Amino acid sequence: MCFAESSVSVEIEEGGLVTEQYQCSDCSSKFRGIGKKVRCPTCDSSNVKKVG
Numbered sequence: 001m002c003f004a005e006s007s008v009s010v011e012i013e014e015g016g017l018v019t020e021q022y023q024c025s026d027c028s029s030k031f032r033g034i035g036k037k038v039r040c041p042t043c044d045s046s047n048v049k050k051v052g
């Protein structure tokens with residue numbers, strides 16, 4: 001038997017989640033967020049906007 005089929009490395013986020021780039025409007029730090037309720041990891045502000 002041959003199990004040497006090319007094991008292609010595909011990166012899929014758990015649960016198919018997609019991370020998006022956000023920027024905090026308060027401290028201008030950029031970070032990746034998941035979901036709709038995204039908060040800044042630096043200042044914990046919810047005043048963030050999607051970028052990119």
Ligand SMILES: [Zn+2]
Pocket residue numbers: 024025026027028029040041042043044045
């Ligand atoms: Zn911030």
